[in-house]
Amino acid sequence: MKTALFYKHPKTLLNKGSGFLSDYTHSLNPYTGCSFACSYCYVRQMPVSLFRDQPWGTWVDIKQEAGNLLRKELLRAKSKGKVTIFMSSATDPYQPVEQKEQVTRSLLEVMADDPPDFLLVQTRSPLVRRDIDLLLLMQDRVRVSMTVETDLDDIRKHFSPQAPPIQARLRTLQLLAEAGVPTQVAIAPVLPSSEAFAHRLRPFVNRVCIDDFYMGDGSGGKRTRKLGIASLYVQLGQEKWYDPDAFQLVYERFVRVFGKEDVYLSQKGFAP
Template sequence: MGCAFACSYCYVRRMPIALFRKQQWGTWVDIKEQAHEIFGKELKQAKKKGPVTIFMSSSTDPYQPVEYKEKVTRALVEVMTAEKPDFLFVQTRSPLVTRDIDLFTKLKDRIRISITVETDLEEIRKTFTPQAPPVRARLHALNKLREAGLPVQAAISPVLPFSGEFPKKLSEIVDRVCVDDYFKGDGSGGKRTERLGIREIYKSLNLQQWYNEQTINKTIGELNKVFDPSQICISRNGFLPDPHQ
């Protein structure tokens, strides 16, 4: 629980786990002990009741810095290679995800790995998510996963200001993208994000035109120039199991 990446726009900042902690979001992480043992038992029980799909994860990046040492996520994936879920969706912004390619390949017919790439502009990344991995490292990770034969997607989530070359850069690496914004993706029509003061960051950069509900449509329009519409997912649809799963 908790996330060291501390992205400025993260909606989890407005959820009870963050508000009641009374510590600045991004300064603490709680490590679940023996998680793989508990998870293994729960997974077996869940499979007896029907199909099991897993999102790893919605509020805590599974490959944040502490994972280098603790390997909690790796232990959970090891459990899943032995007791396979029907579908595993891995969502991260960390290049560390490539460490577990050896395990992912055992699940590749029932897995998708999504890496957040909100922009191709490193200065924008540094402004909004200074503690997150560099853009180039994330693109390299996507390419490495794809070369390993794994299903991947780039999550432009949320859309941040980007260059005109961004869609083309992504099309050279992935064949699927998910586009999301503050208004569709924060669970409150953008109200949580507004309370975080994100609008002020846009004002400080003189980029207010990017902070509105039309930005996602303009982004999709740019992506349509290099991607087939079937390769573009919007908001929550990009984080669901494939229809055949």
């Protein structure tokens, strides 16, 4: 699918943390829109998507001069107190266009020079490995949260065919771990997976966050229902995985491998 690119000059970058992100002072989105176009993305039901006359996943707004703008906003925010940042809440900071545009890297360069109290980088892209040098400069003030919603790539292809392959994400987790970058896995949303899932992840991370449509879409699952996601489970004959209690099976499997103290649920797992 071809992605239409638009170049924008935003007036602000840092948004006040609220709702699901109330543990953070700010959220930060290098882009608007996301070409990964995951079928279950809750942003599809948010105004940024609903009021756009183009289907979600077919367009991306690229924020120009983002580094210079963040430098000013970060300085102002830090003068008022503690600053914790979630990047990103409504886009993937490492979607394909980042390879060329490097908006996310420009933001990390600013934060490496003047670190916030904490930064969480939420992505499903192997491209994050490119910025290991900057992530290391922030030491324990940063955590990379890599989405790995299943260990079965055929399941990934069914729900998010334009997202990166599972094996590439696992390889990236290995590289992050070897470099010493603080990392966690976000199983978000919970998709059908194998009994070996936890064992496949154990060599690379010691922290896991599990989330689903009901806990994590900000509306108790209502946004997701409007997307018709249930039909994708029906096509696979996997309706049981769409049940509100489905996460319990995955949670129990991971607790047996990681221990209860290292497996978090929903909002708590994404907190600083």
